[in-house]
Amino acid sequence: MPRRSADAINAPDASSGPDASTDTVVTVTCETDSDCTVTKACRTGTCDQATGTCAYATDSESCFIDGDCFNRDQAQPGDGCKICDPDLNQNDFVNKLCADGETCDSVTGECTGASLATTCGLCSSSDDCETGLTCQAVGVGMFCTQTCAADTDCEQGFVCGDVGGASLCLLATGGCAAEGSACVVSGDCEDLNPCTTDLCNADACTFSNDDSVSEACYSGDPTTRGVGTCVDGTRTCSGGVLGACVGDILPESFDVCGDAADNDCDGTPDQDCQFVSVDLSPVTAVASGEIGTTGDTLHVTFDSTPVGPAADASAPIKVDLGFYPPQF
């Protein structure tokens, strides 16, 4: 298809002056913009008052090629591998870009030829991954995966798991390498499961359970781990799966007063504790009943004729009420 010169492409449309389908450079004189009419939706005409001639421009999201308008990414008729890309050229079609290793099918316009990696496929960049997946570090290897909020965000067979604080679609084993996955070094086979030994044998990942593995654990708020009376427990592998955390000591709901220990593991022992006693020396009382062994009840009644302690009338009478807040 013959191409017209850039000047001709900027010429007015057929209805607004000389025939724009020819390669003739045309100039249309004008007094106002209305003299510079256009018939193509992607074009605008304005009158340059200084020269009295029309100037024509193409919308930024369109191409104006051989007298016709094309939208961004619209293919050249008959060749799906040439498209309008107004960022590169508004006056001609440009080659459609395909990913590395792919070729463009001019009939369908599709980029084909490369087999892109699916979730947990090895990659060196996101160009190696299927649409929607990005190449990310999982363990010590790079795999195609995606962020997720729940298992349902991942394709069938994958779960939403944590990798260094990021939620990614992973294998059910928690990692991104499966038995038989292609590998170069054992690090490519990291499955994030401490209960398996990950090896690359003859370029394929193999995994074997190691139930001798145990590790420290803590099932409470991480900010309280190792603080005060809070200590780690242990969990042990069994059948290739880590067991529950056993033996960890979690924070008490309140800090027990008087034991000098930080029972709620907030970093301060016995905070907000106050030992309360009441000085009854301003009053005198008569005790009734007998005081014997621990556990007997002391009944205190106030008498209209106060009498102090017989042994030492000047000794203060104190009643210890214990710690406040009360301990349960």
Ligand SMILES: [Ca+2]
């Ligand atoms: Ca492992």
Ligand SMILES: [Ca+2]
């Ligand atoms: Ca305490």
Ligand SMILES: [Ca+2]
């Ligand atoms: Ca405390």
